[in-house]
């Protein structure tokens with residue numbers, strides 16, 4: 001991977017890193033190299049190092065170079081989904097007998113991968129409240145190799161102090177992984193705060209248009225980057241050329257989209273906090289949020305996700321999800337269109353009965369970039 005001028009700002013890197021005009025034609029956007037194999041000029045005579053598209057593909061390489069630059073890392077790797085990226089990471093850095101710390105609020109699929117799949121291969125895990133340093137320390141064991149953090153977390157929007165947990169993990173000889181999906185690298189850069197690896201579901205804000213599923217790993221550790229790349233090729237869950245191209249196209253507008261997501265979400269969080277049918281609003285931008293100061297320290301702004309609880313309980317929460325007209329009832333997040341969902345029955349159904357179970361009266365919004373007045377009007381009519 002080439003290095004990027006560190007004096008360039010995020011908005012510039014998002015548009016230019018890894019995006020050199022095509023050498024053959026001058027096309028200003030990297031072409032979709034929809035191809036599986038590459039002609040060799042004599043045995044082993046590879047052009048630009050390309051031989052077979054699982055190992056490397058020029059469209060994916062353009063995205064991977066861009067991803068590394070966005071997180072201020074040395075290596076970026078693009079996968080078929082966020083969970084494919086997580087699976088590659090876990091199987092690269094953990095062996096049977098190793099232990100990892102799992103946050104008590106995390107994407108349900110991450111927890112399922114660890115508790116139902118990776119555990120069967122002899123990896124042990126304990127749950128911690130990663131926003132509390134004592135809870136993280138108490139979860140550590142001599143065999144702990146990995147500490148997993150998601151901040152802001154899904155769906156409770158909990159905030160973990162990344163620099164603090166990085167120090168605790170380093171002291172224990174464990175690596176820190178941060179799932180940066182909710183913040184995006186525009187709002188938060190975990191590698192600069194001491195994380196060893198950043199994970200993304202690029203399906204969400206990076207892609208940004210609800211039209212592609214993808215995942216990414218970024219690291220500043222060149223040796224770990226090599227190991228991850230080796231496993232990415234050995235395991236094979238790579239991003240296809242068209243999917244890589246869609247994620248790249250989304251990333252070019254990430255900064256302007258995030259500005260609007262954050263502004264709209266802040267307005268909606270304030271309005272909900274004042275609504276009599278809402279018993280609690282979980283948004284790190286609100287001074288009432290317990291992680292507000294930490295979020296203000298490590299994030300540029302507070303993101304586009306807002307969760308809240310209904311005073312009248314689960315039935316009221318489910319009913320609200322049925323009554324919005326502009327907020328679409330759907331899983332996922334981070335697209336330009338606003339979505340609403342009931343985590344207990346939808347995205348987090350897989351953690352019911354576990355330490356990660358979420359409140360039944362909880363509703364989660366992915367606030368899009370439509371007119372905030374229209375969004376407020378829709379929530380207003382749905383709440384009655």
Ligand SMILES: *Cc1c(COP(=O)(O)O)cnc(C)c1O
Nearest residue numbers: 081082083107154181201203214
């Ligand atoms: C969606 C999501 C994932 C999983 O990503 P996929 O692309 O759906 O595999 C991981 N972490 C977070 C925070 C997510 O929102």
